[in-house]
Amino acid sequence: MSLAQPLPTPKVVVFDLDYTLLRPSDQFEAPGYVRTGARFGLALDPARWPQAERAAYGAAAARREATGLVHDDGLLPVIAHAIIDGLGGGPAAAVEKAVQAIIVAWSRAENFGLYEDVLPCLDALKAAGIRMALLSNALGHGVEEIVAHFALDDYMAAAVSSLETGAVKPAPRMFSTLFGLLGVAPADAVMVGDSVEDDVKGAVACGCPAILLDRAGRRRDVTVPRIEGLAELPAALGL
Ligand SMILES: [Mg+2]
Structure with a gap:
């Protein structure tokens, strides 16, 4: 069309x-989150991806509402947290490590394609x-x-x-x-x-x-x- x-x-x-x-790799979709979580002992459920994605949109919108239209390095952890929690979450320390791993991966051009x-x-x-x-x-x-x-x-x-x-x-x-x-x-x-x-x-x-x-x-x-x-x-x- x-x-x-x-x-x-x-x-x-x-x-x-x-x-x-830029197309993010599957590192930033359900399979990648499940793999990353598993490294830190989290059993994340890929079937919950649609809800997790909606939760992340909601969390990002609330964050922007609070900060205004400014560049905000705190937004990425908020999104990663919402997705990991939405996929089932787990102990806080393990969730935090998985969040940090996702942020590092998102910073690398190798994890994206055109x-x-x-x-x-x-x-x-x-x-x-x-x-x-x-x-x-x-x-x-x-x-x-x-x-x-x-x-x-x-x-x-x-x-x-x-x-x-x-x-x-x-x-x-x-x-x-x-x-x-x-x-x-x-x-x-x-x-x-x-x-x-x-x-x-x-x-x-x-x-x-x-x-x-x-x-x-x-x-x-x-x-x-x-x-x-x-x-x-x-x-x-x-x-
Ligand atoms: Mg865009």
Whole structure:
């Protein structure tokens, strides 16, 4: 599927990183949590993954409610705790060790890959003369490390992370910092990301059109421009 009507072709496409270009390995899904827990004597139940994931979303939302839209290194442990507890938990000391192990794993670029539709899409945009940039909430891994690990320098004209700005998407400062670096008006760019709140609504509030990347097809309810894979992006931008 694709957009009923393509957006005007932008000068710049801004990509979110996690779950948009970067695919976390199964280390961060039920199998990985079960393996990690087992190292510390925890018998986590993979069948409880859906509830654990919902608990983690809830815990993350509550944490952000409390902290505001600031870069928050404490968010990752809150998420890992919620998932491990949601999968059955165990003695506090063992849970804490498993949480720390997950955080270390999330900090390593080796535990991520690019989705297979990423490079063909970046090549198509580059061939069309469109500049590209990254805008990431940088939870637990640095944008520069990811750019270096995956050799994205060839594609990205700029990268801004919450580590530098101190704010997180959807805060306007994230978007204005990037557009300032690029020297373009928000209306001349398109934001592409997997989060309705952070990527799409954040960009639109700043005057930048946005497309939701809904890889799992879970957000067919939303009315914002939406694609289910990056192979659809060039056409969605009128290319
Ligand atoms: Mg994301």
